[in-house]
Amino acid sequence: MSSNTNARQSWKVPASIISKRTSNPIRAIVDHIKVKPNANKSMISLALGDPTLFGNFKIHQTCTDAVAKQLNSYKSNGYPPSTGYLHARQAVADKFTLPAAPIVAQDVIITSGCSGALDMCIGVLCNEGDNILLPRPGFSLYQTLADSKGVEVRYYDLLPENNWEMDLKQLESLIDDRTATVVMNNPSNPCGSVFRKQHLLDFLAVCERNHLPVIADEIYCDLVFSGNEFFPLASLTTTVPVLAVGGLAKKYLVPGWRVGWIFIHDRNNIFNAEVREGLNSLSQLILGSNSLVQAALPDILHKTDPAFYDETRIQLEANAKLSTDILSKVPGLKVIVPQGAMYVMISIDVAQFKDIANDIIFTEKLLGEESVMCLPGSVFQCPNFIRIVFTSPPEVLQEAYTRMAEFCARHHV
DSSP, rough: OOOOHHHHHSSSOOOOOHHHEEEOOHHHHHHHOOOOOTTTOOOOOOOOTTTTTTOOOOOHHHHHHHHHHHHHHHOOOOOTTOOHHHHHHHHHHHHHBBBOOOOGGGGEEEHHHHHHHHHHHHHOOOTTOOOEEEEESOHHHHHHHHHHTOOOEEEEEEEGGTTTTTTTTHHHHHHOOTTTEEEESOOTTOOOOOEEEEEEHHHHHHHHHOOEEEEOOOOOOOOOOOOOOOOOOGOOOOOEEEEEEEESSSTTTTTGOOOEEEEEEEEEOOTTTTTTHHHHHHHTTOOOSSSHHHHHHHHHHHSSHHHHHHHHHHHHHHHHHHHHHHTSSSSSSEEEEOOBTTTTEEEOOGGGBBSSOOOOHHHHHHHHHOOOOOOGGGGGGGGGGGEEEEEEEEHHHHHHHHHHHHHHHHHHO
């Protein structure tokens, strides 16, 4: 007879602590919107950052041919190394290396989408009880990942009056001995902002003074509009260690292919002591990303016609201009003109509306009356703003904005 004591007398299977502290700020708010769309009007969603929804942004034929070639070769159906096929990592390194920010294959880890890259970067730099600095407004997944790991979130402000530049003085005031890292997103989701070179240098000076490593979310790299320029953060420093993340999702219009990457920029070997090996260990949790798309990376990255990127950017910029031109004329709304990516943030002057007290009520009423869905700024820690995704065809945007203008006119004081 076993000597082990077991007091389990009935079924009790609780969810884990990690699962209980994991939540999505978007779902926490949007799932509580009980208003149904107006049945007499077609539904238009301006909420989801997926450029494939309407079919107007087309993937380049080179990309589909590259995956088809791998599929038909029967050579890429097995488990790849957890950090990615070496030839895939080499292709990524060759594509993105710069004289001012050199990388080789060993500095690249292939991940399951950019979200997987973010998960690994936060996981390797942060312990439970540490704190992490996140942008406000910012991509809600940052908070989800930090919360799930028991990492305290501290928000630094982005300033709408300065094209959403970082409030660096306030950011620096948040740093203490338990601050593990800071996340910097450029170009920005949800703001559509693109940081000036000098602003990035000023940001790096803060990190240098405080010996603070950076996670640079650069998934929207190069999706910038006329008059703006994207600077990879690591190209502006030789001293601050940077984990830069990106992927195929946005620039190549294939978010469902789930291939992202981490670049380890570490010219002073600060990450060499533990972080590189830590990333290798974390990559083994899910054994890497999609094998077929990984194997196709050399062709996708190096054979796609550069005109494809230009056409995507031009289409996005035209939609951004359309959005700005129409919505900036609507009383009660103020457009913060986007400089890149595929988003625009719009301020709601609630004092100009007779029955709209905040951004959540605005989005609820807009959905119920006009069947137009956008996200309230509160999901990005930015109340009394709304975020619009402008990847829909121009005629769909025009219809949505016409409805929004009529809605605002009805509710204006």
